[in-house]
Amino acid sequence: MTAAALLTVEHLTMRFGGLVAIDDLSFAAADREITAIIGPNGAGKTTVFNCLTGFYKPTVGQLTLIRPGSEPALLERMEGFRIARAGVGRTFQNIRLFPAMSVLENLIVAQHNELMRASAFSIAGLLGLERYRAAEARALDRARFWLDRLGLTGVADRDAGGLPYGDQRRLEIARAMCNGPVLLCLDEPAAGLNRAESVALNELLREIRDTQNVGILLIEHDMNVVMGISDRIVVLDYGRKIAEGPPEAVRNDPTVIQAYLGEEEDADLRPEVAGELGRERRP
Amino acid sequence: MAYFLQQLINGVTLGSIYGLIAIGYTMVYGIIGMINFAHGEIYMIGAFLAVLCFSMLGMAGVTWVPLALVLVLLVAMVFTSAYGWAVERVAYRPLRGSQRLAALISAIGMSLVLQNYVLLTQGAGLKTLQPIVSGGFVVYDAPDFVVTLSYIQIIILVLTVVLMAAFASVIARTALGRAQRACEQDRGMALLLGIDVDRTISLTFVMGAGLAAVAGVMVALYYGVIDFFMGFIAGLKAFTAAVLGGIGSLPGAMLGGMLLGMVEAFWSGYFSVEYKDVAAFGILVLVLIFRPTGLLGQPEIEKV
Numbered sequence: 389m390t391a392a393a394l395l396t397v398e399h400l401t402m403r404f405g406g407l408v409a410i411d412d413l414s415f416a417a418a419d420r421e422i423t424a425i426i427g428p429n430g431a432g433k434t435t436v437f438n439c440l441t442g443f444y445k446p447t448v449g450q451l452t453l454i455r456p457g458s459e460p461a462l463l464e465r466m467e468g469f470r471i472a473r474a475g476v477g478r479t480f481q482n483i484r485l486f487p488a489m490s491v492l493e494n495l496i497v498a499q500h501n502e503l504m505r506a507s508a509f510s511i512a513g514l515l516g517l518e519r520y521r522a523a524e525a526r527a528l529d530r531a532r533f534w535l536d537r538l539g540l541t542g543v544a545d546r547d548a549g550g551l552p553y554g555d556q557r558r559l560e561i562a563r564a565m566c567n568g569p570v571l572l573c574l575d576e577p578a579a580g581l582n583r584a585e586s587v588a589l590n591e592l593l594r595e596i597r598d599t600q601n602v603g604i605l606l607i608e609h610d611m612n613v614v615m616g617i618s619d620r621i622v623v624l625d626y627g628r629k630i631a632e633g634p635p636e637a638v639r640n641d642p643t644v645i646q647a648y649l650g651e652e653e654d655a656d657l658r659p660e661v662a663g664e665l666g667r668e669r670r671p
Numbered sequence: 672m673a674y675f676l677q678q679l680i681n682g683v684t685l686g687s688i689y690g691l692i693a694i695g696y697t698m699v700y701g702i703i704g705m706i707n708f709a710h711g712e713i714y715m716i717g718a719f720l721a722v723l724c725f726s727m728l729g730m731a732g733v734t735w736v737p738l739a740l741v742l743v744l745l746v747a748m749v750f751t752s753a754y755g756w757a758v759e760r761v762a763y764r765p766l767r768g769s770q771r772l773a774a775l776i777s778a779i780g781m782s783l784v785l786q787n788y789v790l791l792t793q794g795a796g797l798k799t800l801q802p803i804v805s806g807g808f809v810v811y812d813a814p815d816f817v818v819t820l821s822y823i824q825i826i827i828l829v830l831t832v833v834l835m836a837a838f839a840s841v842i843a844r845t846a847l848g849r850a851q852r853a854c855e856q857d858r859g860m861a862l863l864l865g866i867d868v869d870r871t872i873s874l875t876f877v878m879g880a881g882l883a884a885v886a887g888v889m890v891a892l893y894y895g896v897i898d899f900f901m902g903f904i905a906g907l908k909a910f911t912a913a914v915l916g917g918i919g920s921l922p923g924a925m926l927g928g929m930l931l932g933m934v935e936a937f938w939s940g941y942f943s944v945e946y947k948d949v950a951a952f953g954i955l956v957l958v959l960i961f962r963p964t965g966l967l968g969q970p971e972i973e974k975v
Binding site for chain 1: 847850
């Protein structure tokens with residue numbers, strides 16, 4: 389743990405009526421690291437993301453985004469679009485591209501704010517002023533960089549909704565990156581991917597971590613992805629944190645194994661097997 | 672033949688006006704999925720502003736017609752847009768996220784409020800406007816009928832084409848247009864990309880109201896008579912045009928407006944003027960039966 393904290397979550401609690409979805413959760417995510425949040429179904433992982441991105445207002449707790457060179461942002465007090473502007477990007481378990489826009493436009497629309505500022509609300513854009521054209525060129529460059537990186541240059545003008553599933557997933561990550569985040573929240577990016585695609589995803593996420601100056605927060609069930617690329621893992625069960633640490637430690641933690649399998653006699657399984665087995669199971 | 676040509680010219684003129692109003696309906700529907708029934712009243716306010724402005728300019732001694740026209744158009748667009756913005760802010764935004772029916776009722780309420788506001792401040796009588804742009808070309812001089820294209824018709828057509836082209840390019844090419852399309856497809860996701868959705872929606876109302884204002888000014892110039900109730904039927908027709916073309920679709924609104932204008936003109940020309948509305952709304956019924964999504968609308972695909 390050398391990197392500085394990028395996000396701190398303190399005493400986060402989210403209640404829906406009588407249901408406690410998240411119970412007094414505290415953890416930190418570091419810059420240029422991949423922090424995975426794992427746990428059985430219904431453990432509250434996606435709820436954490438929804439609190440982070442402003443879809444829910446937490447019942448209790450403080451979510452702080454610490455960006456070098458500017459004031460810490462208190463996410464729980466901000467409106468949705470301001471959270472995004474502060475630098476939190478997100479992808480969804482069920483892909484949410486703009487299906488009727490071209491692949492390229494999906495990446496350009498993510499850079500809306502820069503363009504809007506440069507265009508003085510479209511007026512400069514209509515007049516074709518120099519400043520706007522420069523901003524537009526920059527946005528295009530960034531979009532092309534990602535298209536090239538993902539091998540999607542050939543389909544740049546196709547509707548995003550018509551892409552194969554695996555490409556849509558990666559495009560969603562690219563779109564989040566075009567938005568210029570400091571914290572990238574990925575909700576099950578490997579869901580529905582085949583083996584080869586999932587390996588390519590690992591590589592992509594590592595590359596983003598190492599070259600793009602962001603911290604990644606990852607929800608994932610695929611243990612190959614989680615164990616392969618995470619720097620740190622937070623384990624949730626019933627909305628509470630039951631373990632936290634580097635992959636090696638979490639993998640061998642008896643509490644984690646028990647939470648995933650729910651039965652004591654299964655605890656003598658090899659942890660990798662236990663992890664695989666318990667993916668979708670819940671007592 | 673000559674008579675047919677004349678009706679075609681009249682129909683296209685009327686269709687342009689419907690098209691300009693219909694864009695406001697279709698854009699608002701596209702972005703927030705609601706029918707803004709106060710939009711006809713916004714157009715009516717545009718027409719009243721035109722009459723007021725022309726008489727004020729007359730008093731101020733501005734008699735050069737092109738200058739007066741440009742000034743009136745600008746003033747009407749600015750003020751009408753402010754009304755459009757205010758309607759959204761007051762009557763629709765507080766209801767966002769509640770049931771669709773709530774916003775719809777609020778829209779009908781807003782329509783009544785605006786009608787009665789103009790009734791109170793401007794009176795119930797007809798307002799007339801002296802012909803400002805008169806004259807025209809003789810397009811075709813047949814022995815039994817003379818086809819004319821008046822200057823005001825030319826102004827309406829040219830202005831409509833220019834505005835629609837400008838509008839289409841704003842939607843297709845600018846950051847604002849892209850944000851509008853993003854909000855239309857997935858508002859929650861647009862928010863997560865840092866797009867100020869509320870402001871984008873406000874600007875959509877402002878743009879729609881601006882176009883309705885132009886339609887209002889043009890109608891005041893074309894017919895020379897307006898009253899506080901004119902927005903009701905015009906709004907209904909433009910709404911029909913938007914549905915006809917496929918609500919939510921911009922080219923659809925233009926096409927629907929043109930079609931409706933022509934149906935009305937030909938029906939009035941060949942059958943009876945009294946029943947022209949029957950023809951217009953009859954077409955709507957037929958389209959809804961045989962092509963429920965409208966001519967250019969895309970069928971809604973159920974998301975799994």
